[in-house]
Amino acid sequence: MFSKAITTTTQRTVVSSLLKQSKCLFTTSSKKNNFDGLYEKHKKIADVPMKTEEVMKAISENTLFTWNPSATAAASSIVMERGEGVYFFDKQGKKYIDFNSQAMCSNLGHTVPQEVIDAVDKQLKTVAYAYPCGLVTEVKAKLSLLMADLMPGDLNHFYYVSGGAEANETAMRMARLKTGRHKILARYRSYHGATLGAMGLTGDPRRWGSEPGASGIVHFMDPFPYTFSWGSTEEEICQKSLQYLREVISYEGGKNIAAIFLEPVTGTNGILKPPAGYLEGVRQICDQHGILMVCDEVMNGFGRTGTMFGFEQANNVIPDIVTMAKGINGAFIPLGAVACRDHVAAHFQKSPIGIGSTYNSHPVTLASAYAALQYFLRTDVLGNVHRMEPILQSLMEDLKKRHPTVKTFRSLGLFGTVELQKNSRGEPFVEFNGPAHPAMAQLKNDMISNGLYTLVRFSSFFTNPPLIINEKELRQGFEILDKCLTNLDKHFEK
Numbered sequence: 001m002f003s004k005a006i007t008t009t010t011q012r013t014v015v016s017s018l019l020k021q022s023k024c025l026f027t028t029s030s031k032k033n034n035f036d037g038l039y040e041k042h043k044k045i046a047d048v049p050m051k052t053e054e055v056m057k058a059i060s061e062n063t064l065f066t067w068n069p070s071a072t073a074a075a076s077s078i079v080m081e082r083g084e085g086v087y088f089f090d091k092q093g094k095k096y097i098d099f100n101s102q103a104m105c106s107n108l109g110h111t112v113p114q115e116v117i118d119a120v121d122k123q124l125k126t127v128a129y130a131y132p133c134g135l136v137t138e139v140k141a142k143l144s145l146l147m148a149d150l151m152p153g154d155l156n157h158f159y160y161v162s163g164g165a166e167a168n169e170t171a172m173r174m175a176r177l178k179t180g181r182h183k184i185l186a187r188y189r190s191y192h193g194a195t196l197g198a199m200g201l202t203g204d205p206r207r208w209g210s211e212p213g214a215s216g217i218v219h220f221m222d223p224f225p226y227t228f229s230w231g232s233t234e235e236e237i238c239q240k241s242l243q244y245l246r247e248v249i250s251y252e253g254g255k256n257i258a259a260i261f262l263e264p265v266t267g268t269n270g271i272l273k274p275p276a277g278y279l280e281g282v283r284q285i286c287d288q289h290g291i292l293m294v295c296d297e298v299m300n301g302f303g304r305t306g307t308m309f310g311f312e313q314a315n316n317v318i319p320d321i322v323t324m325a326k327g328i329n330g331a332f333i334p335l336g337a338v339a340c341r342d343h344v345a346a347h348f349q350k351s352p353i354g355i356g357s358t359y360n361s362h363p364v365t366l367a368s369a370y371a372a373l374q375y376f377l378r379t380d381v382l383g384n385v386h387r388m389e390p391i392l393q394s395l396m397e398d399l400k401k402r403h404p405t406v407k408t409f410r411s412l413g414l415f416g417t418v419e420l421q422k423n424s425r426g427e428p429f430v431e432f433n434g435p436a437h438p439a440m441a442q443l444k445n446d447m448i449s450n451g452l453y454t455l456v457r458f459s460s461f462f463t464n465p466p467l468i469i470n471e472k473e474l475r476q477g478f479e480i481l482d483k484c485l486t487n488l489d490k491h492f493e494k
Helices: 008-018 038-047 052-062 070-075 113-127 138-150 165-180 195-199 203-210 234-252 278-289 342-350 363-378 381-402 438-449 471-491
Strands: 078-082 089-090 095-098 153-161 184-188 215-221 257-262 292-297 321-324 336-341 405-412 415-420 460-463
Touching: 078 203, 078 234, 095 471, 113 184, 113 363, 113 460, 138 153, 138 363, 153 165, 165 184, 165 195, 165 292, 165 336, 165 342, 184 234, 195 203, 203 438, 215 336, 234 278, 278 292, 321 405, 336 342, 363 381, 381 405, 381 415, 381 471, 438 460, 460 471
Parallel strands: 184 215, 184 257, 257 292, 292 321
Antiparallel strands: 078 089, 089 095, 153 336, 321 336, 405 415, 415 460
């Protein structure tokens, strides 16, 4: 072990030397597995902070990234050193305001509440793991009681998984077993997760790489297609969208359809709140045909839209199944869940659910959620969303007035997006799933350079900060956006 007298420079020299070592430990011995000296090597590496270039060298050589080509992703990645509130910092100490809550999941920000830390620590010291098939824990019981109180109607039953995609996979299985039907309807402007079944539900182009995927999934258009409109009024859009859905069901056969999956408020495909009456109409159509209505609340849930759940934007709509993750515990530890109504749960009291996993109902993750949700309630996070909502909308309106490249914006709660245009004809910089435009790449770089982090997708960027953000921080973020859009305006073609 290094003595405390060794300087940081010397420490880093030692680490760099260790990182450059070849894997001779494994090639000079005739043994299949020779781990001699490996602990000592990594004890030294563990004891000394890495420099940015050392982190990126190991990342580039030993890891793969999600979605994008790994070499491209590594080249533009930020080495995140720590987080605090709505901010995070890189290894050089540069401060970034998080305007996307990472993956729309860090709803409680980057400072873990002390009660969450204490709850996780206590759980690790008592029951760190319990086999979910035959053992239950007190924290599972307590969390389920709290969840039942948070959910409207008779959504009283919960199945705990590791994340949103697994929650949607589980909901698919449950719907098919409950109804005895195979087909599932889902919308084109949607994203439901990266596993095979969840990706099959997904309507946007991220689905293409996994095809052919899960069978029996039929996609339909939602009330807001990209290239045309169902009508000139909200009422007409709603009426024609529901009429179209009924026609799709007539083609597929209502008696063949197990479930309709939808995001109550569409997330990464546009922050689209459905027209008044749409969710109510889908509920009626499902009831007419014995189809289960499944709401994917992975992104919407726990306050993001200004209501506890996105489907509560509608009047008296209770889905049969609700999937969730992200905001359930602020994404401090991986966790997802499936909620179902009494009539769905009754089926599985007598019949097997037919799915399971090692980390189902993991007591440590459940402890994090139980504490995080109590913190959410105690500190009135939902009330803060209500207070910040009109400020967010006002700031977005100001951007539109000031910048010709801003075509339109949409937001509810702290869930927002800004659509950009390259000319007065309203043409986007990037067509749907089209090739990248250098102006959009420059916009993203400008945001990072000026200390703002968010998602830029096609010709849009998102304004989805942690739900704990205050007015001063919100305005700070928009000052950065204003500066970045001033540069983008130089690319506007009159």
